[in-house]
Amino acid sequence: MSDEGFEIDLADAQKAADVALPNLANHLRGPVTVLFSHEGLHGPGGNMPAVDNVQSVYAHYTDALAERLRHGREVIDATARTLRDIVTVYRRADGQI
Incomplete structure (x- = not known):
């Protein structure tokens, strides 16, 4: 950095804004959808109270995680x-546009 103040590489910043950051956001989209989908754990034997409890806790956990990823x-x-x-x-x- 020079003594004159802040410097920025505009090409790198533009690339980050147009490519790197959108790609990062896109990587978070897939897990959000999966985390919000709640697949049942019920088998051919029907509901089991212990499974229902675990499933409920897990659903709340994945909802919270998905919300954080979405944010x-x-x-x-x-x-x-x-x-x-x-x-x-x-x-x-700089008079470039």
């Missing part, structure tokens, strides 16, 4: 949008 994805998407805006401001300031 993380939203934060990553917002970061990408903000980074695009920052790159635009820097390009305007």
Whole structure:
């Protein structure tokens, strides 16, 4: 970094905003769907109270995990949008657009 202040590589920042961050958010989409789908553990013998209890606890756990992943994805998407805006401001300031 120079003595004149903050520096940014606009090409790298643009790549992060357009490729890296969206790819990261996409990687979180798959697990969210799977975690929200609750598959039953009931077999041919019918319901078992112990299985019902475990299944309920597991469903709440996976819902909480999916919610965290969904929130993380939203934060990553917002970061990408903000980074695009920052790159635009820097390009305007440099007379590139």
